[in-house]
Amino acid sequence: xxxxxxxxxxxxxxxxxxxxxxxxxxxxxxxxxxxxxxxxxxxxxxxxxxxxxxxxxxxxxxxxxxxxxxxxxxxxxxxxxxxxxxxxxxxxxxxxxxxxxxxxxxxxxxxxxxxxxxxxxxxxxxxxxxxxxxxxxxxxxxxxxxxxxxxxxxxxxxxxxxxxxxxxxxxxxxxxxxxxxxxxxxxxxxxxxxxxxxxxxxxxxxxxxxxxxxxxxxxxxxxxx
Amino acid sequence: xxxxxxxxxxxxxxxxxxxxxxxxxxxxxxxxxxxxxxxxxxxxxxxxxxxxxxxxxxxxxxxxxxxxxxxxxxxxxxxxxxxxxxxxxxxxxxxxxxxxxxxxxxxxxxxxxxxxxxxxxxxxxxxxxxxxxxxxxxxxxxxxxxxxxxxxxxxxxxxxxxxxxxxxxxxxxxxxxxxxxxxxxxxxxxxxxxxxxxxxxxxxxxxxxxxxxxxxxxxxxxxxx
DNA sequence: CATCAGATATAATCGCTGTCAACATTACCA
DNA sequence: TGGTAATGTTGACAGCGATTATATCTGATG
Numbered sequence: 001x002x003x004x005x006x007x008x009x010x011x012x013x014x015x016x017x018x019x020x021x022x023x024x025x026x027x028x029x030x031x032x033x034x035x036x037x038x039x040x041x042x043x044x045x046x047x048x049x050x051x052x053x054x055x056x057x058x059x060x061x062x063x064x065x066x067x068x069x070x071x072x073x074x075x076x077x078x079x080x081x082x083x084x085x086x087x088x089x090x091x092x093x094x095x096x097x098x099x100x101x102x103x104x105x106x107x108x109x110x111x112x113x114x115x116x117x118x119x120x121x122x123x124x125x126x127x128x129x130x131x132x133x134x135x136x137x138x139x140x141x142x143x144x145x146x147x148x149x150x151x152x153x154x155x156x157x158x159x160x161x162x163x164x165x166x167x168x169x170x171x172x173x174x175x176x177x178x179x180x181x182x183x184x185x186x187x188x189x190x191x192x193x194x195x196x197x198x199x200x201x202x203x204x205x206x207x208x209x210x211x212x213x214x215x216x217x218x219x220x221x222x223x224x225x
Numbered sequence: 226x227x228x229x230x231x232x233x234x235x236x237x238x239x240x241x242x243x244x245x246x247x248x249x250x251x252x253x254x255x256x257x258x259x260x261x262x263x264x265x266x267x268x269x270x271x272x273x274x275x276x277x278x279x280x281x282x283x284x285x286x287x288x289x290x291x292x293x294x295x296x297x298x299x300x301x302x303x304x305x306x307x308x309x310x311x312x313x314x315x316x317x318x319x320x321x322x323x324x325x326x327x328x329x330x331x332x333x334x335x336x337x338x339x340x341x342x343x344x345x346x347x348x349x350x351x352x353x354x355x356x357x358x359x360x361x362x363x364x365x366x367x368x369x370x371x372x373x374x375x376x377x378x379x380x381x382x383x384x385x386x387x388x389x390x391x392x393x394x395x396x397x398x399x400x401x402x403x404x405x406x407x408x409x410x411x412x413x414x415x416x417x418x419x420x421x422x423x424x425x426x427x428x429x430x431x432x433x434x435x436x437x438x439x440x441x442x443x444x445x446x447x448x449x450x
Numbered sequence: 451c452a453t454c455a456g457a458t459a460t461a462a463t464c465g466c467t468g469t470c471a472a473c474a475t476t477a478c479c480a
Numbered sequence: 481t482g483g484t485a486a487t488g489t490t491g492a493c494a495g496c497g498a499t500t501a502t503a504t505c506t507g508a509t510g
Contacts, residue, residue, distance in 0.1 A: 019459075020458095022458085043495080043497085044496085044497070044498095045495075045497080054459060054460045054461075056461085056498085057458080059497090059498075059499090065496095065498095120346075120407055121263075121406060124410070127410065136408060140411070159428055165428070167412065167421055167425055168428045168429060170400075170404060171397070171425050171429075172400055172429060173400070174403060175398070175400020175401065175404075176396045178403050179392075179396045179399050179400075182346050183344065183351075183361060183399075185349070185351050185352065186351055186362065187365070191388075199385060199392075200393040200396045203384055203390070203393045203432070207429060207432015207437070208428065243475075243476055243477080243487055243488065244488075245487095268466080268467065269467085269468070270468080271466095280468095280489090280490095281469080281470085281489070281490085281491095284470090285486075
């Protein structure tokens, strides 16, 4: 209960001119702001003010506002990949893809603004953010691996090449997640959106399976988030 | 050298104080700006400046910036519904849903920023924009009608109730479109994104059909946009 | 230990934005 | 004709991202 200020501070010797850990603290505070405000509401000046540093200090660590957002999004991918591990370890391809989708949706719901940064149109073109680009590719490869596994085990129908079908799976998952976020209140009068999301995921993945009836009977495995 | 002060000159009868058609002109110019800039770049002041009116004049017609964007999005839906008519007139349910999806994707590509306004997280909560909310519902009902038709003609598998399956179709379509917009350059190194979108749509809709093999052989009907 | 380059923070400023309150002009209807 | 509502203007406020020039600190090198 020593308060939440002693990160690297206290210790009488520390000078105040150089903050010492500004970059990290900016990222943390930015995320905190992002949680209960939108991306547009986030302001570098406000962050600096709140940390107690001049309003231009952040520019020493981030070229501009988008650079900070990109760093946040990259961190978001890092966490997302951790969440995905469970689905990667699932040997059964159809269930693995379903778990991936469930993780995706859950992540989108839990870290909505982060999700928008990671997958939305804010940080574009991606060529300006090489790390983000790489992270996105990595995510695709995970799906691709799942589809490939499904091919080999004869669980996924070979309707097209791996890349195309992986794109299809991704689109399904992405659609369910974004529709939930962006049109949740258009649908969600008196509906259970989480349940609906899972239903939609199951239907779409089942449609790509060799035995479509099977996945709808698969156990309800909870992805850890 | 007459300077730029002669505001009240020209055309003796027409007064310049009252513009007369400001609301409409704001909308038109805003859309023009939206086409080659993002939503964030659009500025009420710039619009006013360009039209030649004071910078607060727009506020007589729109409560704030978002109100103008909402009006734009509503108009976007109106146009989208026109585009959808063709798919509604297609009697065969699976093909109708496919056509709907193709129109959706094409609209997203042609009117990207408009699409983001209509389906993105900018104008939320939807309860603040009743017209937009209504337009979104109307779109859902169109899909619902298509699914219902598919049930009756035994073309769509009855995996769940109409509402759930319509949601699934919508998610599929929405996912393909948004993935194309927001991650086009993540994928689209050397791929034909339009072709990929259509492939994905076909696969997913086929997965919901009683005879999945059939839709992939359906003719390539061009939706009018 | 001295010192100096590079990293880090500051101050002052520019131009832009959305928005508001007070005021001016016009249109229109009783 | 007169008065009210609609429409547009002026001027101002606070906030923002970003740039430039300057101040302060750190740490490695001699």
